[in-house]
Amino acid sequence: MGNFHATRPLSYAEADIMGQFPVLNAYTMLLYGFQLPLDVDNHSIVSMLQKTFDDLVARIPLFGCQVGTKESGLRTVLPWPENMRKERVHVNICDDSIASMEELLVAKNPARMLDGKELCPWPALPMPHGLTGPAPVVALQANFICGGLILTLAAHHTIMDGTADFQFLKMFFDLLSGRELESVDLEQANRDRSQLIPLIPEGEPVKDYPHLLSSSKPAFVMPASQPIWCYFLMPVESLNKLVKRARDNQLGKDVQISSDDILSAFYWKRLCALRIARGMPPDTESKCSRAINTRIALGIPSSYIGAQISPCITRLSLAQVIELNITQLAQILRTDLMEAATPWAVRSFATFISRKSPEARAKLLYTGSHDSNTDIGFTNMSKLERPRGVLGTVGAMSLLSPPEYGADSRLIPDSGTRGWCLPYHDMLA
CATH class of the missing domain: 3.30.559.10 (Chloramphenicol acetyltransferase-like domain)
Known part of the structure; x- marks a missing residue:
């Protein structure tokens, strides 16, 4: 290189x-x-x-x-x-x-x-x-x-x-x-x-991403109430019990679900339940977006400095999310993630963007149209290497956090702590 x-x-x-x-x-x-x-x-x-x-x-x-x-x-x-x-x-x-x-x-x-x-x-x-x-x-x-x-x-x-x-x-x-x-x-x-990424040549099959293009839907719907950050302490023992219970319910032919799949399913179910409880129609569609580190699929070392994230999208109604058990929902999330994280899918994603005109690229939607009142995004930071934070000879790192800034429904799993940014109405429910 x-x-x-x-x-x-x-x-x-x-x-x-x-x-x-x-x-x-x-x-x-x-x-x-x-x-x-x-x-x-x-x-x-x-x-x-x-x-x-x-x-x-x-x-x-x-x-x-x-x-x-x-x-x-x-x-x-x-x-x-x-x-x-x-x-x-x-x-x-x-x-x-x-x-x-x-x-x-x-x-x-x-x-x-x-x-x-x-x-x-x-x-x-x-x-x-x-x-x-x-x-x-x-x-x-x-x-x-x-x-x-x-x-x-x-x-x-x-x-x-x-x-x-x-x-x-x-x-x-x-x-x-x-x-x-x-x-x-x-x-x-x-x-x-x-x-860095070998784009797919003209004439070869390319996965399509039509949901990333502007449509008749609003590109972004702001939450009906002010988003706020909140944190939940989840001991490792509790997460391990949740993971074991979900995996014990898997069928032999199923691909093993990860702890991230299970935790995402758990939070998505809870969020949909409280939204139905506060009057949202059960047939309302909810979009779950998960960030994929494409370095893994493309064999790029984790130390590469760049922007190598593509979104994995799963769409279900609030009622469907509630009716599925955690194992079933985690299995759907795992299947969608595996399909979105193949080398061909990642190369298709990059090729799709590269073939758009400057005018079309300026209108691309990162995860498609997004409604902050119904949709949720997950970003897993738990596997990222923490800096060994010693400030010279003065002091050691004692705090790691996002700031309080405007966002929408987003979960950031961290070691021991789960940060969730939600509209205020969801928090009250």
Whole structure:
């Protein structure tokens, strides 16, 4: 694999074709908290973060670039303007507006106490970022609170998916802790992405994705009430019991369902039950979207920095979801996932996008039309490698959370904790 700045001039670099959906022209935000002594020198912390970021950019130029748009409308990577300040680490003092680190840890870091408007440098996905100047591929914001630091990662979703976000942090904290980067990590971060996915040649069968095109349905229906984050503690023992019970009910000919299938089925059933309970017609269709890491299907190492996610869609009525038991529903989810995650399906997905005109691509819907009042999305972060977060010699990571920002019905399974963002009316039910 070639080096990023050796294979071509750094005038531009291709962005992954899967990141070209309009809704992905936005930033993923994740918060990482550190306990700090009350007398810590904030300036020394910022200098340490900035130096580490500069060292990382020297090894991986992609992280110092901006997201631009070519004449065709394709979002791509461009060098940072020479006349613009390279402000990679933003600084925010918020002792008075955010609870102390001690209070956050006692409360178990609820997102409702982590105001995204305060802790993020600009709006987070699914909101448009609103930047009028250069849009960085990735940036950090150092938020100093009483007794700690909340470090916000802002990564452009056209260029970096969740796996890439965590890989960035792994490498950042490796350098911050004095560890050199692994050669495979450097190779995958700097590889030539223009030939990453072999598109399907004309004349060969291609899976169709008509639901991604604009239709008579509204592209996105906002929730009827304000979405809020809530967290459920599910001990590993409880999850293991749920998984065992579901698998014990499987027939011999069935493909074994995963713990993620089972947990997704469990939450989808509960959500549909409460929506029927609060008066939604049972024949209302509900869409379940699950994110697929396509690196696995294509044999791409997990350390690859890019946007390699495709959605798996399952549609059932609320009544159907309720009538099926967890094993049956998990089996449907597993079957749909297996069909969507084959190399041919992933190549078809990329080929489908690449063959659209700039005008058509600007109207593509990431998971098809979406109604936040009936549909739900799942993102599994439990298998992503956590950064070994030591802030130099100052403090160890003690908090990992999304910020409180506008979203819709979305579940993010994490180790021991399940984060669920739901419309307020669903929470009341």
